[in-house]
Amino acid sequence: MQFTRRHFLKIGAVAGGGLAIALYDLPWSDIRPFAEVYAAGGLSPHAFVHVHPDNTVTIMSKDPEIGQGIRTSLPMIIADELDVDWSQVHVVQADLDQAIYGPQFAGGSMATPINWEPMNMVGATGRRLMILAAARRWGIPADSCTTSGGHVYDKAGNRSFTYGELAADCAKLPVPDASSISLKKPSEYRIIGEFTPGVDNPAITTGKPLFGIDVTVPGMLYAVVQKCPVFGGTVKHANLDAIRRMSGVRDAFVIAGDQHTNNPAIEPGIAVVADTWWQAQAARLSLNVDWDTTAASPTAPEQSTESFNQKAAELLPQQPSYNLRSYGDLESAFRAPSTRVIEADYAYPFLAHATLEPQNTAARYQDGKLEIWTNSQAPAGGRGQVAKTLGISESDITVHMIRAGGGFGRRLRNEYMVEAAWISRAVKAPVHVLWSREDDFTHDSYRPAGWHHLKAGIDAHGRLTAYSQHLVTFGDGKSVESSAGIGPNEFPAGRVPNYQIGYSTMPLFLRTGPLRAPGSNAYAFVGQSFLDEVAHAAGRDPVDFQLELLANTYDGGGDRYYLPERLADVLRQVAEESGWRKRKSGNGQGWGIAAYACHLGFCAQVAHVSVDSQNRVRVHETWSVTDVGSQIVNPSAARAQVEGATIEGMGHTFVAVTLKNGTAHPTNFPNYPLPRMHQTPKMNISFRITEYSPTGLGEPALPPIIPAITNAIFAATGKRIRTLPLTHSGFSLA
Amino acid sequence: MSLQLRVNRKIIPVDAAPDTPLLWVLREHLGLKGPKFGCGVGACGACTVIINGIATRSCITPASAAVGADVTTIEGLSADGTHPLQQAWQQLDVPQCGYCQAGQIMSAAALLQHTPHPTDEQINDAMDGNLCRCGTYARIREAIHKAAAAANSTQSGSSAFHKPAAT
CATH class of the missing domain: 3.30.365.10 (Aldehyde oxidase/xanthine dehydrogenase, molybdopterin binding domain)
Structure with a gap:
């Protein structure tokens, strides 16, 4: 199937909206005008x-x-x-x-x-x-x-x-x-x-006010909002009188909020409003609050990563509670005498977005009208949420879109926008709400942790004959938390004769949400690591093994956006550009390869790592080939997206948010070791130009780098990484 | 309470509590929005300014500690964005979101002042306290080399880079 430009966009107008809704939880109101504008003639x-x-x-x-x-x-x-x-x-x-x-x-x-x-x-x-x-x-x-x-x-x-x-x-x-x-x-x-530097570069490099945090409005006050360390907890009592007497403080009051954890309009907490942000922050550090930590969920204070691990271990060997897709005769295939069965469990942690610019928004409520300055990624959804929470009309809200210091999916949620509007109305003055880094780490909408049981059958010729996957994720019965679901067509769906995928859920009171390449950033690690494992067990080269699968079609194949020949082409090309066939792994040197299709893009990555005697991993060099269609709009920005995705993916192998007694850890960067300059590998970046309509690059290069690195660690050491972060297996990033 | 600060070669009285972090004095009292708030614990480098020639995390530096010192922020690095580092950053299109870049440039300026021709290793050492969440490190390193080469071709030694005015 090939799309002409017009054909693709015609499909995109309907299906693209549907895709975005399914994957990113964007309200329909964000997408609908697209269809309407084009129906009206452009x-x-x-x-x-x-x-x-x-x-x-x-x-x-x-x-x-x-x-x-x-x-x-x-x-x-x-x-x-x-x-x-x-x-x-x-x-x-x-x-x-x-x-x-x-x-x-x-x-x-x-x-x-x-x-x-x-x-x-x-x-x-x-x-x-x-x-x-x-x-x-x-x-x-x-x-x-x-x-x-x-x-x-x-x-x-x-x-x-x-x-x-x-x-x-x-x-x-x-x-x-x-x-x-x-x-x-x-x-x-x-x-x-043409290589075109960003239009804001002069302002960025001279320190001009440009970001959300830099917005000032005449008469503006600053606010912080202290929330319960256990998500959704409410205020029973606090020393508000003492706080109100502190230097520069204009007001301090309880926000009752609501406890709908998945997407609360406004979280419960205490607003402290002062002349400067530092005064508000200093006052907040003197707060004494008696919290009701069970407000969001009676079990919240007991929930922990450890308890989830135990529950997942019980669920994984069982049949999935909900089947997403199955075809062929899986059990017969696994039971056949010539079949060799390989089974493994994989797991990965909660992750934080950690945008370098903490969440913030400025708002001015005056005479029933609101003006908002925000760095939201989904400002229309935010405006709707503000209107609903404050009980005013959307047409009375003006939203100015301000440059954001990073997004990564965090700013698809808009609770800081609601906070600013709410507090501005309460104190009758323009207000800039700014979260501290600790607020940001402890009240994120986390990339959900997940647990997978995988089972593969290979025949006497080393061909994959059967594949099953069981995801244990978070949710309430059949419905899953945001970004915690998996699709029916996860690779190698439609490429193997017998297949099953399904999931089971366990309850979570915490809020989850999309992180750059949501779903894919976890499922690529799981699927491409396991496939590497199976290829090695079959004595096959992982590239040959995967190309063989991509040439197959069973049960109608995968979804219509998954074009196996495009993935096969980037895989072949990256193998060639990285000299894959000539690489000799072992003795602490390893090369790993992986490929993944997501967000309409197709990317394959190779990583070269070394592992020293103390199990310190260094990623020396990467090669990527990405197919996002017929035209790279800005080669500088396109390369930057691949560079950024590669570094971020490296980070995903090494950071984790852990839940203890209902509270998220860590609370700041020192214990969330994102990659630094000395860890930056040499990155070889290619784009494969194809006949398809141009698509986006924010996400496709991220998922495959993670298994490329973990497969390289296996190649170097013989130790298979089945759980992230790497510290779980005794490795660290040098 | 009034403090006398010397920021970007100007002496400025500030009415702030002496333990107010320098970052918030710069941003909220002096309106210098270049230094950024990222962590509040000196772990990300977004707030980096140069104090007496040394790259310093202003979010954990009390304003009182800067009294009598020369403070340079990104706004004071050049009058018009023509510092070799600023030029290199723009030409190589270093920024993605851009939020960390003022801090990155100030750390780089302090490095080049002492080490006009740094190796990759020296750059890594000097820049490791500056987190870039977008992963622009490869371009930052390239831009520092480019700025070092540009300064060398126009002027000898380190005179093209930031030098604090005499106190």
Whole structure:
């Protein structure tokens, strides 16, 4: 199956929304305008492009910028099709207004697939308007005109107009019909595909106020919110009078909140409001609070990682409570005399997002209207949550989207936005709520921990004949917590003759949520490590073993976004580029390989590690090949996403959030050892250009690096990593 | 209570409790938003400023400890963003989210002041206290080398890098 650009986007308009909802828990309201805007005939260039008389061009950036480079790459697309020089362009962040801009969120590597064609059309429609305006002035047919560098030229003569000279005329023209618009051929691109530094780099490198935390509003106060160390716990009593008397403190009060742990509108706690943030924070450190720790769940204070481990160990050997997909005759295949059966249990911990900029939002409630400055990844969902919690209309809320110091899925949740609005209304002043790092670590929406039992059968020829997987995850009966579910088509679904996948749940009071490549960041580790294990047991090269599977189709194959030939191609290419066939692992040196498809992208990674006599692991070099379609919009940002995904994936092998007595640990960076500069490997990064519509890069390169590293550790030491973090197996990152 | 601070070559009186961390004096009293809050315990380096030539975590430095010293923030590194490190950072497109980068640049400026031509190893040592959650380390290292080379080609020695004004 191959998509043409238009075909793909037509599918994406419906199925893309569905995908995003399933994977990222985004409210439908974030997606629906996408379908509506396109049904109504596309986006207006007037909303996105403002051409000034001096021939400079302002281009609106529609989506939240969280470090993925979208504030640069989407305007690049518009500018190229508009046919202006990048040096003419000034980028301005749009406010939240999905009726004008379409869906505005950052998540799921969705920005490129959703916006690629619309942004092309916006730019090309603008260019068409310029041509129509010039043709009218000259009294010649439109097809006698051409454009370049922000000018319209008369093909026959020596005359031209700048876009600036035509802007006023264009504003009076109707938006031309989409069928009259032609897009550039890729060979005609002059901005798309060029290394383009981020438009905010000058402000970032000179320390200009730019991030959510930097927002100030006249008369603004600062607030911290002390929440119960046990998630969802409520306040019985606190020394609020003493706190109110402290230096700079304007108010201190209880927020009753609610206890719906999965996505509370506002968590219970105590707000401390002061003239400066430091005064609020210093006062909060003097709080004495008597908490009701059982408010969220009577069992909350007893829940711990250890108790989950024990419960999972009981559930794993049993049949899954809920079957997701099964076909063939698994039991017969496993029982066949020629079948060799391999079984293993895998596990991984809760993880924190730990965005370097702690959660924060500024809000001003005045005369029934709200103005919000936020670095949310899902500002529309946040606005809805604020409206619902405060009981005001969404149309009375203005949302300004401010650059975020990292997202990674954390800012798809918006409770800090609700807090700011709530406290501003309570104290009748503009308020900036800022969480401490300890707040952030202990009240995250964690990547859920998980436990897997896997079973594989191989025949006398070393071929995979049967595969079953049982995930023990968190949930209430059949329903699972956010990002805690697995799909029916997890690899090698549809590539092996007999297959089963299912899950069982245990209750969790803690809040979970999507972390960069949700689901995939765990299931790639499990599936690609186990496959490596099975390949070795079969005496097969893991690349050959996997390519053989990818060439198979059973029971209709996998889902329609999973194109096995694309995964096979990146796997073959990374094997070639890394010299896989020539590598000799052993004696503390190891090479590992893995491939995974997620978020419409296909990526394979190879890692070279060494392990010393003290079991210290060093990742020396990585090779990645990623297929995200026909066009890399900004090669600098694209490489940056792969670099970042590789480093983050390395971190996933070594960090963990642990639950003890209902409380999350650690509470700050010293015990959450994310990668540092000395651990950065040499990264060889390739993109495989294919005929498919361009898709996103925030996520696809992350999942495969984790098993590439753990498979490399096995290759170096003979010790299979089945539980993360690595410390569980006695390893550390050097 | 009033403290006299010398920040970016200007003497400024500040009305803050002396134990207020320097970071919050810079951000909330002086309006210098370049130094960032990341952890509050000196573990991430987002708040890094240069005090008397030494890269310092301002989130765990009481403002009173900076009295009489020369404090330089990212805002004072150059008048117009033309410091070799700032230029290299922009050209190599180092930032992803960008939140840690002011701290990274200040640590790098302190390094180059003492070690104008650092090796990879020396860069790793000097920069290991600066966390980048997005993983831009490879480009940071490249940018430091580029800045070192650029400074060398225009001026001899370390004079192109930050030097605190005499107290």
